[in-house]
Amino acid sequence: MTVHEEVEQIILNALNTLNEGFNDADKITVSTDTYLFGKKAQIDSLSLVSLIVELEEQLSEKFNREIVLTDDRAMTREKSPFYNVQSLKDYVVELLTA
């Protein structure tokens, strides 16, 4: 499994776990196209925060190094890394390979 695939799997798993806690009416379809932030966001801001916290923990454990997703690099980008699953995956891989 490549790093891209591993990261994607971790994100999708975390999103599925988050989704399990939603009421039926609020459940979302989880895929690489799921929007996380911005006008098209399918989850609210607190759910995104919860997802980020969960991912930071899981990614840090999986790759045995501290992964911080919300530092200045993420916050100052023109296009948010949290826009959708795909952009988040790309950002995490970028952090891991930096």
Added chain:
Amino acid sequence: MYTGKHVLITGSSKGIGLLLLNHFLANSAKVIGFSRNDFVHQSADYEHFKVDIGDAKQVSAVFKQIAKKYGHIDILINNAAVLTSQYAMIMPAGNAEKMVQTNILGTFNVTREAVKLMRKNAYGRVINIGSMAEKLEPIGDSVYAASKSAMRTMINSMAKELASFHITCNTVGITAIETDMLNQLPREKVDPIIKQLTIPRYAAPADIFNAVDFFASADSSYITAQTIYLGGIN
């Protein structure tokens, strides 16, 4: 009362923190404590971490150890605080900064990490130890009183962020009690303040335990962003 609960107390090595530590241990909790100094407690149900809560990196590192060993935190008591009581015009800048760093940012640093562990269990009780100084605004306590007010505002704001995780955040605004911190203050200054309280006496440990236990109770799940002031302060 607290069987199976993991309780984290900041400033646990002395004063009210030590009283609360012994209270929670006496009621069957597992207790984790923070302070800037080394501290040994005889109980096997207590573990101490030497940490400056004003240093976010230190706090984050300690919480990694706690997460591995304990998995979750049920109750956080934000007790650690520093106090310099001095007229504003002659307050050393460093002392003022230390109060802000420890009382406000330190509380933030610890709470931020603790609620990440509470989130996993979808359960948590965050309890700030506030102060009568916030309400009474006594001479010499300008920065200290402001820092306690900031702690309350901060925790009430967090309460809104954390309600969906079933984490409550409340404050116990205590009056003066016999502690090391009180001993830093001249009694001729504190005694008149105590005499003006609705219930004009110093607090006893049991007064504080009673309010803390109320907020810490599993039954208090519908009570958040609230402050109980002891002694009739309002």
